[in-house]
Amino acid sequence: MIHPPPAPPPPPTTTRPTTSRTNPGPIYDNALRLLARHDLATICAWLGIPARPDTIDRGEALPAATLHADLIAETAPGHLTHVEFVRAPGNDMTRRMLDHRARIMTLHPHHTLTQHVVVLAQGTVPPLLTDGEEFTLHLHITYLRDQNPAPLLADPALAPLAVLAHATDRTQRINHLRHTLTVINTVGDGHHRHDLVHTAATLDDVLTLTPEPPQQHNPTP
Numbered sequence: 001m002i003h004p005p006p007a008p009p010p011p012p013t014t015t016r017p018t019t020s021r022t023n024p025g026p027i028y029d030n031a032l033r034l035l036a037r038h039d040l041a042t043i044c045a046w047l048g049i050p051a052r053p054d055t056i057d058r059g060e061a062l063p064a065a066t067l068h069a070d071l072i073a074e075t076a077p078g079h080l081t082h083v084e085f086v087r088a089p090g091n092d093m094t095r096r097m098l099d100h101r102a103r104i105m106t107l108h109p110h111h112t113l114t115q116h117v118v119v120l121a122q123g124t125v126p127p128l129l130t131d132g133e134e135f136t137l138h139l140h141i142t143y144l145r146d147q148n149p150a151p152l153l154a155d156p157a158l159a160p161l162a163v164l165a166h167a168t169d170r171t172q173r174i175n176h177l178r179h180t181l182t183v184i185n186t187v188g189d190g191h192h193r194h195d196l197v198h199t200a201a202t203l204d205d206v207l208t209l210t211p212e213p214p215q216q217h218n219p220t221p
Contacts, residue, residue: 031202039157051075160200
């Protein structure tokens with residue numbers, strides 16, 4: 001009895017890395033870097049950072065580890081601003097900012113530096129990190145959940161941020177997204193418009209991946 005030759009082994013497959021729903025990775029960082037790439041000065045102005053129209057993006061990998069800053073901008077000669085966008089900050093956020101500061105100042109020793117944290121969803125960040133009387137780190141903290149959506153919707157460069165602005169319920173948040181897309185649709189450049197829509201859609205997913213804080217129930221007397 002003649003047996004047929006064995007079937008050849010299947011070709012090797014390449015598995016693309018996927019993003020876990022519980023560990024979304026840097027997708028929000030990347031979306032917000034994309035937003036800042038188009039209109040960096042506008043993002044700086046929203047955060048209250050004095051910046052020239054020709055503000056320069058100095059974003060780069062920092063030495064000593066695979067640490068990447070979300071945004072480093074040269075807002076004036078000799079002055080840098082560092083911004084981190086965080087979905088839900090951990091307890092070590094201020095120390096992480098200190099780590100960023102040390103590495104940025106190592107690369108740019110003759111610059112002054114201000115640091116901002118933009119919280120996209122839940123959680124808080126202490127604005128100060130102190131070591132007794134020896135050292136104090138000052139941070140500027142912005143909570144998107146407390147922001148009025150109207151000023152954000154007034155400028156297409158900021159409109160994607162409005163999807164996470166203050167809202168009392170999901171219906172109001174859906175309206176924020178609808179108004180955001182309406183504003184973005186006024187942008188003439190197709191590539192820019194696509195990037196803005198991508199950022200808005202990515203940010204709209206933030207609250208899906210961030211558990212709501214537990215509700216406080218008052219016991220019935």
